[in-house]
Amino acid sequence: MSLAILIGVFVGGLAAGIPVAVTLGLASMCYLLSAGIPLVVMPQKMYAGIDVFVLLSIPGFILAGNLMNHGGITERIIRLANALVGWMRGGLGLSNVAGSMLFGGISGTAVADAASIGGVMIPGMKKVGYPGDFSAAVTAASSTVGPMIPPSVPMIIVGSLSGISVGRMFMAGAIPGILLGIAMMVTTYVIAVRRDFPHQPWQGFAELGRSFLSAFWALAMTALIVGGLLSGMMTPTETAVVASVYAFIVGVFIYGELPLMKVPKVVIDSAISSAAILALVGFANVFGWILVSERIPQMVAEAVLSVTDNKFLVILLINLFLLFIGMFMETIAALIVLFVPLLTLAQSVGVDPLHFATFAVLNLMIGLTTPPVGVCLFVCAGIARLPLAPVVRAIAPFLLTNIIVLLLVSYFPVFSTWLPSLIFD
Amino acid sequence: MPKQPYAAVIALFRFAVGLAFAVLIFSVLVQVLGRSVFNRSPVWTEELTRFALLYLTAFGVGLSYRSGDLVNVDIVSEALPGRLPFILRFVSAAATVVLCAALIVPSWRFAMIGNFQTSPALGWQMSYIHGAMLVLIGSLLLFALLRALAMLTGRSEGRPVSDADTPQ
Numbered sequence: 144m145s146l147a148i149l150i151g152v153f154v155g156g157l158a159a160g161i162p163v164a165v166t167l168g169l170a171s172m173c174y175l176l177s178a179g180i181p182l183v184v185m186p187q188k189m190y191a192g193i194d195v196f197v198l199l200s201i202p203g204f205i206l207a208g209n210l211m212n213h214g215g216i217t218e219r220i221i222r223l224a225n226a227l228v229g230w231m232r233g234g235l236g237l238s239n240v241a242g243s244m245l246f247g248g249i250s251g252t253a254v255a256d257a258a259s260i261g262g263v264m265i266p267g268m269k270k271v272g273y274p275g276d277f278s279a280a281v282t283a284a285s286s287t288v289g290p291m292i293p294p295s296v297p298m299i300i301v302g303s304l305s306g307i308s309v310g311r312m313f314m315a316g317a318i319p320g321i322l323l324g325i326a327m328m329v330t331t332y333v334i335a336v337r338r339d340f341p342h343q344p345w346q347g348f349a350e351l352g353r354s355f356l357s358a359f360w361a362l363a364m365t366a367l368i369v370g371g372l373l374s375g376m377m378t379p380t381e382t383a384v385v386a387s388v389y390a391f392i393v394g395v396f397i398y399g400e401l402p403l404m405k406v407p408k409v410v411i412d413s414a415i416s417s418a419a420i421l422a423l424v425g426f427a428n429v430f431g432w433i434l435v436s437e438r439i440p441q442m443v444a445e446a447v448l449s450v451t452d453n454k455f456l457v458i459l460l461i462n463l464f465l466l467f468i469g470m471f472m473e474t475i476a477a478l479i480v481l482f483v484p485l486l487t488l489a490q491s492v493g494v495d496p497l498h499f500a501t502f503a504v505l506n507l508m509i510g511l512t513t514p515p516v517g518v519c520l521f522v523c524a525g526i527a528r529l530p531l532a533p534v535v536r537a538i539a540p541f542l543l544t545n546i547i548v549l550l551l552v553s554y555f556p557v558f559s560t561w562l563p564s565l566i567f568d
Numbered sequence: 569m570p571k572q573p574y575a576a577v578i579a580l581f582r583f584a585v586g587l588a589f590a591v592l593i594f595s596v597l598v599q600v601l602g603r604s605v606f607n608r609s610p611v612w613t614e615e616l617t618r619f620a621l622l623y624l625t626a627f628g629v630g631l632s633y634r635s636g637d638l639v640n641v642d643i644v645s646e647a648l649p650g651r652l653p654f655i656l657r658f659v660s661a662a663a664t665v666v667l668c669a670a671l672i673v674p675s676w677r678f679a680m681i682g683n684f685q686t687s688p689a690l691g692w693q694m695s696y697i698h699g700a701m702l703v704l705i706g707s708l709l710l711f712a713l714l715r716a717l718a719m720l721t722g723r724s725e726g727r728p729v730s731d732a733d734t735p736q
Contacts, residue, residue, distance in 0.1 A: 156663065157640075157641050158641075158644045158645070159644075159645055159656050159659055159660060159663075160640050160641065160642040160644070160645030160646065160653075160656050160657065160660050161640060161659075161660040161663050161664070162633065162638040162639060162640040162660070162664070163638075163639055163640060163641065164638055165638070165660075165663065165664045165667055165708075166640075168667050168671075169663060169666075169667050172667060172670060172671070181674070182670065182671060182673075182674040183674040183677045183678050183681075184674075185671055185674060185675075186671065186674055186675040186678040186679075186698075186701035186702070186705070187678055189701055189704070190622070190678070190698060190700070190701050193621065193622055193625055194618055194621075194622060196614075196618070198621065199592075199617055199618065199621050202589060202592065202621070202624060203592075203593075203596070206589075376604070377600065380596055380617065381596055381599065381600050384592075384593055384596040384597060384600070385600060387593065388593075388597070407586060410586055410589055410590075411582050411585060411586045411589070413589070414585045414586060414588070414589040414624050414628050415585060415628045415631045415632045415635060415637055416632070416637050417624065417625075417628065418585065418624060418625045418626075418627070418628025418629050418631070418632050418637075419628070419629070419632035419637035419638045419639070421621070421624075421625040422625055422628075422629040422632065422638065422704065422708075423638070423639075425625065425704070471641060471643070472641065473639045473641070476639070515643045516641055516643050
């Protein structure tokens with residue numbers, strides 16, 4: 144009965160448009176009241192959920208990305224991407240994907256990527272003759288690369304849930320992220336050839352060199368983050384804060400595009416974004432604790448295993464379920480609520496936790512670009528001033544590409560486990 | 569100086585969340601510089617960083633509710649006809665108020681449990697640290713209440729806002 148209340152309030156609250164964190168809290172509260180458990184458990188579990196060492200790095204990475212974003216990196220990254228691939232058929236589409244891959248090494252969230260790259264690229268692409276729906280679709284689709292390439296907020300969350308180190312999680316996402324980017328470039332190129340999209344003239348090695356130098360300080364942040372984590376000299380939190388200081392210096396003093404007066408606003412807005420994620424983690428920790436006490440992870444595993452214990456099919460079922468959930472639920476909330484139950488299931492058929500974590504994050508990233516609640520889809524359609532329907536149609540080939548990459552990463556663990564093993568073992 | 573009481577509340581919380589973040593950054597930098605430059609590793613920095621994160625969350629959650637950073641799934645609720653989306657937005661604010669109001673006393677009790685403990689490195693009474701959950705619940709309650717009242721008095725549609733001009 145208590146469990147039915149938990150699930151009922153949760154689904155009803157989500158449908159009514161109540162914030163996900165509050166819905167998790169309400170559902171947990173109703174469960175505790177019906178089970179006669181004192182409510183003091185809630186602040187206790189919330190505290191325990193937020194007071195996790197790994198989560199300390201989230202505000203720092205969000206701030207570093209936002210400082211860079213306000214400090215003039217977007218144009219520099221796009222210029223470099225243009226010089227690299229803009230001369231090919233569908234060049235601006237390819238630049239868009241390349242820009243997202245480079246931007247992904249700086250920002251930890253897909254929405255920031257979609258808004259920043261899209262804000263410059265979508266109007267630019269439309270201006271030279273690309274259809275608006277394609278421009279919005281390629282931007283939205285490629286923004287999912289961002290959270291796979293380190294740094295990545297979802298990977299930090301997964302690290303906190305699974306106990307896998309953030310460094311390992313970051314490295315596990317790197318190759319799938321690059322693979323996703325390359326696959327999206329191939330898709331863009333094929334569409335460009337078929338629809339005869341324009342290309343720009345080759346700008347020469349001099350421009351390539353100049354644009355690289357111009358973007359160097361922004362790109363060096365990726366090296367700073369990865370180097371800081373891999374060297375073992377800094378914890379993820381320290382790496383994130385040092386990256387923020389670096390982004391501040393680059394934005395204010397080197398690029399000179401971030402006015403000092405604007406910095407407090409960027410800091411406070413980053414803190415607010417972080418608080419939203421951490422509050423979600425806190426409320427979800429209560430919900431997750433209830434699921435574990437009710438032995439839901441084991442029940443899910445037993446239910447699925449009673450149908451099949453074939454590893455291939457179980458991975459397929461997990462992916463189908465996550466793709467469905469990702470269509471309706473916010474990524475981080477879905478990760479927090481579902482990660483532990485599905486990890487139990489995955490481990491019962493011999494899937495490595497690091498491998499599972501990587502394809503689960505990749506899967507839920509795809510949800511950012513699927514209707515009806517794909518946030519990146521909305522952001523890009525908004526920038527292109529288009530209704531959602533044509534953008535949804537235009538994104539279909541990219542979704543197919545994303546799913547192919549997801550299947551590759553799901554069925555070939557080497558994509559996610561090889562790099563972390565090489566570096567850490 | 570903000571003219572409206574709600575603007576003063578927003579400014580106060582923005583200051584507090586900014587201060588918590590500044591403490592977090594300061595504490596981490598002391599640790600990094602201490603270890604790499606001065607060859608000394610202060611033991612209190614890790615604890616202070618964690619406490620700053622708890623208060624960053626506590627002060628920031630109400631503002632994130634206001635700005636819409638505290639995400640919701642509005643695909644069903646906003647697609648309904650007539651005044652139903654407005655009503656559901658009000659239900660959402662009211663549900664947030666109910667949750668937080670019910671958690672105020674438990675959060676206070678949780679804070680009081682900390683009276684019996686002190687933090688190992690800083691020696692601070694843990695009730696002040698556990699109190700972050702009381703602040704978190706209180707800040708969410710305050711901003712949900714402001715939105716609900718603004719909707720009841722016809723001064724807000726109940727949608728997330730990022731400027732300080734909307735009275736919620």
